[in-house]
Amino acid sequence: MTGQNAFSREQLGLIHGAGRGRVWERGEAVVSEGAPSTDVVLIEAGLVKITTELENGYTSVLAVRGPGELLGELSCLDGMPRSATATALERVRGTVVPGERFRRLLSAHGALALAVLRSVAARLRDSDRLRAEHGAYPAVVRIARVLAEVALRHGEPDPELPGALTVRVNQRELAGAAGTSRESLVRAFATLEAEALIVRRRGHTLVTDVERLGGWNGA
Structure with a gap:
């Protein structure tokens, strides 16, 4: 697949080596909104949709994520519950990294920590841009x-x-x-x-x- 990847091949290898492989079938929740943050998921194949439930019952689609992208890294870092649900749009294969191991990985590899920070910053910028465009x-x-x-x-x-x-x-x-x-x-x-x-x-x-x-x- 084509795409924009925030991580180098070596950095993806570090994340992959720190976790265990898992497969999610279409329609299965990879992470769930409101759940405790216990691990981080690296998507290796397939697409997921990121959604959140609004107070009026409407389900808002926030983004689509794919290979080479992380799920749950922000919650892992700040300790807060999951802010959104990630649902498999097709068969998804990924690596699940326990939160504590992920944090140790970032502490030991400064370049990887910087790449994660850049990835989070890019998503926040995308979110701000989309909100502005919705009204414009x-x-x-x-x-x-x-x-x-x-x-x-x-x-x-x-x-x-x-x-x-x-x-x-x-x-x-x-x-x-x-x-x-x-x-x-x-x-x-x-x-x-x-x-x-x-x-x-x-x-x-x-x-x-x-x-x-x-x-x-x-x-």
């Missing part, structure tokens, strides 16, 4: 930007169309990540397909021009 752009533009980001981080190259990326995240999750309804997403997809930015296929979406999609402003 119409749904179709928000959907385009979320789809472009997921494609860049977790898209799979299409063998038939050079430069195109396959996104295996369903419409409900994309709508939640963009802060809009599924009905609005269906209308937005029709617009984006008419602009030749995406192709809808059974079970996935093909992004034909991720750079143009990410900068598209609806004009």
